[in-house]
Amino acid sequence: MTWDPTDFRAAVGETLERFVDEQALRLAPLGDDAARLVDAARASVRGGKRFRAAFCYWGYRAVREPEDEQALVRATAALELLHASALVHDDYMDASDTRRGRPATHKAFEALHREQGWSGRPEQYGAAAAILLGDLLLSWSDELLRRCGLPHDLVRDALTWFDTTRSEVIVGQFLDVSVQARGESDVELAMLVLRYKSAKYSIERPLDVGAALAGGSPEVLAALSAVGLPLGEAFQLRDDVLGVYGDPAVTGKPAGDDLSEGKRTVLVALALGSASPEQARRLDAQLGRELSAAEVEELREVITASGAQAEVERRIRALTDQALSALGTAPIQEASRVVLRELAEAATQRLV
Template identity: 55%
Template sequence: MSRLRKEIDEALLDFVGRQRPALLDISADLAPLMSALDALLSGGKRLRPSFCYWGWRAAGGGTDPGIVAAAASLELLQASALIHDDVMDSSDTRRGQPSVHRRFEALHRAQGWPGDAQAFGGGTAILLGDLCLAWSSEMFETCGLDDERRRRGRAVYDVMRTEVMCGQYLDMLEGTRGEATVETALRVVEYKAAKYTIERPLHLGAALAGADPRVTAALTGYGLPLGIAFQLRDDVLGVFGDPAETGKPAGDDLREGKRTVLVALTLERASAAQAAALQRRLGDPALDRPGVDELRAIIEETGGLAACEALIDRYAREAREALAAAPITEEAREALTDLATAAVARLA
């Protein structure tokens, strides 16, 4: 895994390094964009490229170096999604540093430019996210794999991008309505996270390798429940996680008012008083540490946290059982077992 991650990092650095001169030839004023992207790409666990690579190997793909570049292109897609997500959520940090829109707000203020610093930061972040989206396609198309392999993979890539954008809209919609149920929250999880993070990267690698339909179906049986478990763990960390590990302030999901499965499970079990307290303070950007502690206590006391942990265990077990029966090589099975542990326990 460490070798693969190093190869993915090198492929990213090489691609971005080749793009840099063209931007700086346009204008030296574009240098801060590249610096912001460099900072964002320096973090991350490279899960999506790893799942793509092992989807390729599970389907019989060999050691063609083009697969690493194709898989690494998913990090640029992820960078686009993170940048845009932070703008929509008004997030201050990402991976332990200022989010892109906050970074450019600060630049605006530091330069003493006229106008609205917040609008400048948000607009710049949207453009950098769009650039990353365009570059993800370019990196995929120039990965070195032959035309027929890329044609097969392109169909999966297109579906994946459509699904994650639809999932993002559904996520915003649930937050706006303020009435998410466990069922609707799980729908968001499926399309915003589970398919995008694990199932479709696996399918992409498998398609590039020319997978047998039985292998693709087996990868769904493993990838979809694992992706749900991954996002449910993320929901728990968004409330109870250590900022040193998550790279975001404690309780940030509560300040952002995210209508997660964890919140829906809590509201299902809450008394009228507990539900009122949670609904009143959820989404308050000024929520302080005592407020976070109060909401954490409600989530634990109602059994919402325990119910979410039980769901994580259930979906992770489904993934392990599907992987055990999958018609793939033992090498791929072992690697995907390790990735499952990393995704759910966040050990990688």
């Protein structure tokens, strides 16, 4: 197979559409409410860069060529269902109004409740819908991997890594919520949250799942982890930069969204530690508040002047170099090495 990322994203998207269609038929007897939830699931899995599916795919091809391309794509798509689940829950926990330029799930169902004039609180209905949709997507991710069509013994081995992935991302999310609740801004703590909330499940674990599906040896899995963890950290640090400096027209999120949500990222922790006492107090006081465009720009200037943005860029490059160095010596198929290098650059230098 010649690697074409556009074709691969399309194949994953089509796989997810077919899978949701299957679920829609299964759940049709439950009526209109079930159909609304399934429609929301369909919307939640559309779009995105499909990085997790791509790293899973090339984790497999690091070991060997696929005999059943369609089954492998189905397996990789399970990672995208897990990602969609995490985003639905994350948007509610962060009180985010939008996702990829559309209303977040809890906001969409809240609006539906209000438009229909139903009883009870629209906000509570929206929250319930987001929780249940995230749970449904999480359940489907397991189902799709189990039913992907690859040999059962290899799927069993991959599920062990997939179980670890889901536990890490859920507990990592709780670490993030807890850090924000306490208002802690420590760089090492922020890195711990970053590692378990996002870095591992974005790149390292998809590589592990893919290699396990191919029957990869412990040596290969360890080598891929040495690539995936620093690369995943660089990936999330890039996301943190975009959460403050990203263009809303490109990211689909409001300007400075991470600041309004009060996220205690590595970028913010570095800024609080390096800014003048007055600027640090200003930044800390504004985190988690609804901010005007002028206030967002003011806080961006504080972060930039503190040197935090430059330091995060330095860390992104250093972590990417570490991952690429490990990739260069990993005992994997050469085709995989070439494409993983391309994916590494795409993941860490992206604009969205």
